[in-house]
Amino acid sequence: MEIDKAIRESDDRRLKTKYNNAIYVIKRALALYSIEEVAFSFNGGKDSTVLLHLLRAGYFLHKMEQKCSNGGLTSFPIRTIYFESSAAFPEINSFTYDTASSYGLQLDIISSDFKSGLEKLLKANPIRAIFLGVRIGDPTAVGQEQFSPSSPGWPPFMRVNPILDWSYRDVWAFILTCKVQYCSLYDQGYTSIGSIHDTVPNALLSISDSCCKEKFKPAYLLSDGRLERAGRAKKFSSSSNADGNGSGSVDSHKSSLLVASVIAVGEEILFGTVEDQLGPSLRRKIHSIGWSVPQTVVVQNDKDSVAEEVERRKSTNDMVFIYGGVGPLHSDVTLAGVAKAFGVRLAPDEEFEEYLRHLISDHCTGDQNEMALLPEGITELLHHEKLAVPLIKCQNVIIFTATNATELDNEWDCLIELTRSCGFLPMMVPYVSKHLQTNLSDVETAQPLSKLSLEFPDLNIGCYRKSRKGPLIISFEGKDLTQIESAVESLCKLFHPGTFSGIH
Ligand SMILES: Cc1cc2nc3c(=O)[nH]c(=O)nc-3n(C[C@H](O)[C@H](O)[C@H](O)COP(=O)(O)O)c2cc1C
Numbered sequence: 001m002e003i004d005k006a007i008r009e010s011d012d013r014r015l016k017t018k019y020n021n022a023i024y025v026i027k028r029a030l031a032l033y034s035i036e037e038v039a040f041s042f043n044g045g046k047d048s049t050v051l052l053h054l055l056r057a058g059y060f061l062h063k064m065e066q067k068c069s070n071g072g073l074t075s076f077p078i079r080t081i082y083f084e085s086s087a088a089f090p091e092i093n094s095f096t097y098d099t100a101s102s103y104g105l106q107l108d109i110i111s112s113d114f115k116s117g118l119e120k121l122l123k124a125n126p127i128r129a130i131f132l133g134v135r136i137g138d139p140t141a142v143g144q145e146q147f148s149p150s151s152p153g154w155p156p157f158m159r160v161n162p163i164l165d166w167s168y169r170d171v172w173a174f175i176l177t178c179k180v181q182y183c184s185l186y187d188q189g190y191t192s193i194g195s196i197h198d199t200v201p202n203a204l205l206s207i208s209d210s211c212c213k214e215k216f217k218p219a220y221l222l223s224d225g226r227l228e229r230a231g232r233a234k235k236f237s238s239s240s241n242a243d244g245n246g247s248g249s250v251d252s253h254k255s256s257l258l259v260a261s262v263i264a265v266g267e268e269i270l271f272g273t274v275e276d277q278l279g280p281s282l283r284r285k286i287h288s289i290g291w292s293v294p295q296t297v298v299v300q301n302d303k304d305s306v307a308e309e310v311e312r313r314k315s316t317n318d319m320v321f322i323y324g325g326v327g328p329l330h331s332d333v334t335l336a337g338v339a340k341a342f343g344v345r346l347a348p349d350e351e352f353e354e355y356l357r358h359l360i361s362d363h364c365t366g367d368q369n370e371m372a373l374l375p376e377g378i379t380e381l382l383h384h385e386k387l388a389v390p391l392i393k394c395q396n397v398i399i400f401t402a403t404n405a406t407e408l409d410n411e412w413d414c415l416i417e418l419t420r421s422c423g424f425l426p427m428m429v430p431y432v433s434k435h436l437q438t439n440l441s442d443v444e445t446a447q448p449l450s451k452l453s454l455e456f457p458d459l460n461i462g463c464y465r466k467s468r469k470g471p472l473i474i475s476f477e478g479k480d481l482t483q484i485e486s487a488v489e490s491l492c493k494l495f496h497p498g499t500f501s502g503i504h
C-alpha cells in the first residue's frame with residue numbers, strides 16, 4: 001500500500017507517530033462498526049485529502065489484519081459524502097469529483113445544509129459513524145475527542161476525528177511525503193478553504209511584486225501554522241478591538257473607560273513569604289495606557305481558586321492580566337485554572353511546544369510536553385522577536401510568564417508593540433493628575449472633599465500622608481485636565497489663599 005510504504009520509509013519521526021495514531025483510530029472505528037455503518041465526509045480540502053489517504057491505508061491494514069484475501073483491496077468501499085454548495089470554489093468542486101473518480105469513491109452528493117442533509121442520510125442508511133478531517137485549532141474542534149458523539153439537536157452518530165491532534169505542518173508533511181494530489185488553490189496561497197464569500201489567499205504568503213498582479217507562495221510554505229485561517233473572514237470580538245482598525249493609536253472611544261484587573265497566583269505572595277515584585281509595576285503599566293485597574297487579587301496555587309477568580313473577573317472586566325503559576329511544577333496551575341474558567345480543556349499546542357523545545361531542548365523528554373498544553377480553542381499566542389516564548393492570550397485574559405520585574409518590563413513592551421498591529425489592547429486617553437499639599441488636618445478637609453467628589457464624579461480624589469506629622473497630600477486624577485483644574489479651583493476657593501500649594 002503506497003501510503004503506508006511512504007510513511008514507513010520516511011525518517012520523519014513525528015509524522016510516523018501522528019500517522020500511527022490516526023491509523024489506530026481508523027482501525028478501531030472499522031472494528032467497532034461494519035463498513036455499511038461508516039461514512040467519510042469529504043470536501044476536497046487539505047485535511048479531508050489527508051484523511052482520504054489515511055482511510056485508504058487504514059482500511060487496507062484493517063483488511064490485512066483480518067487476513068482477508070487481497071482481492072478488492074484497491075477499492076474504497078467507505079461511503080463518501082460531499083455537501084455541495086453554490087458558494088464552493090469551482091476548483092474545490094472539480095478536485096472533489098476528480099479525486100472521487102481516481103479512487104473509485106462512492107460519492108453521495110448532498111445539496112441541503114449539514115444538519116438536514118445528515119438527518120435524511122441517516123434515515124435512509126444504517127450509518128453510525130462519520131470520519132471527519134477536523135483538527136484541534138479548528139473552531140469546530142472545541143470540546144471534541146477522537147470519538148465524539150454528534151451534538152444534541154443533531155441526528156445521532158459518532159464523529160470520528162483521526163487527525164484531531166495533527167498540526168498544519170503535519171498535514172503538509174503527510175501530503176508532501178506521500179506525494180498525493182491536492183486542490184490547486186493551495187498552490188495559489190490559500191491555506192484554509194471555506195466559501196468563495198469568506199476566503200482569500202493568505203496575505204502572509206504574498207510575494208510583493210510592484211508591477212504585476214499579486215502572487216502567492218504555496219500553502220505548504222506557511223511557516224506559522226496557527227495563521228492558516230488568516231485568509232478567512234474574521235469575526236472581531238467587541239472586547240478585543242474597540243476601534244477595529246488595529247492601529248493601536250489612542251482609541252476612538254476616547255471617553256469610554258476600559259477596566260482591567262490583575263490576578264497574582266502564588267502562595268508565597270499570599271502568605272507574605274516573598275514580596276510581590278510584579279503587581280505594583282504591572283498596575284502602573286496598565287494605568288499608564290489609560291486603563292482603570294479597580295481590582296487586584298492574590299490567589300493560591302490551586303486550579304479551582306484560579307478558575308473562580310478568572311471566571312468572575314473576565315466577565316466584568318475588559319481585560320484580565322494574570323501572572324505566576326506558569327511552568328512545569330505541580331503548583332503551576334494557572335493555565336488549567338484559565339481553561340476551567342472558560343469551560344474548555346487543556347490541549348497540546350504544536351507551536352508552543354516548538355518554542356519550548358527550543359528553550360529547554362535537552363530537558364524535554366517524551367512525545368508530549370506537559371507545558372505545551374494550552375486552553376483549547378480560545379488561545380492566541382502573541383509572538384514577538386524579543387520573547388523566547390510567546391505571550392498567551394485566552395480571549396480577554398493575558399497570561400504573563402515573567403518571574404521578575406525585568407522580564408515583566410520586556411513582556412509588557414512587546415505586548416504594547418504587538419497591540420499596535422493587532423489592536424487587542426486599545427490605548428486609551430491617558431490619565432492626568434494634580435497634587436496639592438496642605439497643613440490642614442484631615443477633619444478640616446474631610447467634608448469639603450467629600451462634597452467635591454460628588455460634584456466631580458469622573459475624578460478620583462484621594463488623600464494621603466507620607467508621614468503622620470507631614471503635610472496632607474490631595475490628589476486629583478482623571479482624563480480631563482479642565483475638570484481637574486475646576487475641582488482644584490473649587491477646593492481652593494473654600495479656604496484662605498495660600499492654604500494649598502501645588503506639587504509637581
Ligand atoms: C459530517 C458532519 C457532521 C457534523 N456534526 C456536527 C455536530 O455534531 N455538531 C455540530 O455542532 N456541528 C456539526 N457539524 C458542523 C460543523 O461543526 C461545522 O459547523 C461545519 O463544518 C461548518 O464549518 P464552517 O462554518 O467552517 O464551514 C458537522 C458537519 C459535518 C460535515
Ligand SMILES: Nc1ncnc2c1ncn2[C@@H]1O[C@H](COP(=O)(O)OP(=O)(O)OP(=O)(O)O)[C@@H](O)[C@H]1O
Binds near residue numbers: 194
Ligand atoms: N462541504 C463539506 N462536505 C463534506 N465534508 C465537509 C464539508 N465541509 C467540511 N467537511 C468536513 O469537515 C472537515 C473540516 O473542514 P475544514 O474546512 O476545517 O477542513 P478541510 O476543508 O479539509 O481543509 P481546509 O482547512 O484547508 O479548508 C473536513 O475535513 C470534512 O471532513
Ligand SMILES: [Mg+2]
Binds near residue numbers: 043045192193194
Ligand atoms: Mg475547508
